[in-house]
Amino acid sequence: MIECRNDEEISKLLEEIESNEALQDDLEFHHPVKKNPKIIIYRFEEDLDPDAALKLIKDQNEELRESEVKHEYLMKTPRGDNWIISLDPKSFRKIMETGKINIGWYRINLREYIRPRQCFQCFKFDHVAKKCLK
Numbered sequence: 001m002i003e004c005r006n007d008e009e010i011s012k013l014l015e016e017i018e019s020n021e022a023l024q025d026d027l028e029f030h031h032p033v034k035k036n037p038k039i040i041i042y043r044f045e046e047d048l049d050p051d052a053a054l055k056l057i058k059d060q061n062e063e064l065r066e067s068e069v070k071h072e073y074l075m076k077t078p079r080g081d082n083w084i085i086s087l088d089p090k091s092f093r094k095i096m097e098t099g100k101i102n103i104g105w106y107r108i109n110l111r112e113y114i115r116p117r118q119c120f121q122c123f124k125f126d127h128v129a130k131k132c133l134k
């Protein structure tokens, strides 16, 4: 599998494929919509301003300097906000190796965030409402 990072690379690759008959037979071209991985940062201080915090983490974490970090959402908990952000796969791997993120004066634990499938009918996990047996 070949991964392309941007449109320029994609068109270059397409050109190459189109100009090479042998390749054309062997390759199928897909254009998948790839979702960036998400991480969850635990119990950030209250009243997080996502824009300011995004700037902070890019400044303070070597791993994220060049990354495409995006605010996803805030999960309110009684002990502070959990902050969920998405980022490009390369930076994701780097920051996961560290396992922590610097924000302001803090060094906070993070984890990969995988949203489980949840049924909106019975609120159990691992199936969606369409397939609910209730």
Ligand SMILES: [Zn+2]
Pocket: 119, 120, 121, 122, 123, 124, 127, 128, 129, 131, 132, 133, 134
């Ligand atoms: Zn259900």
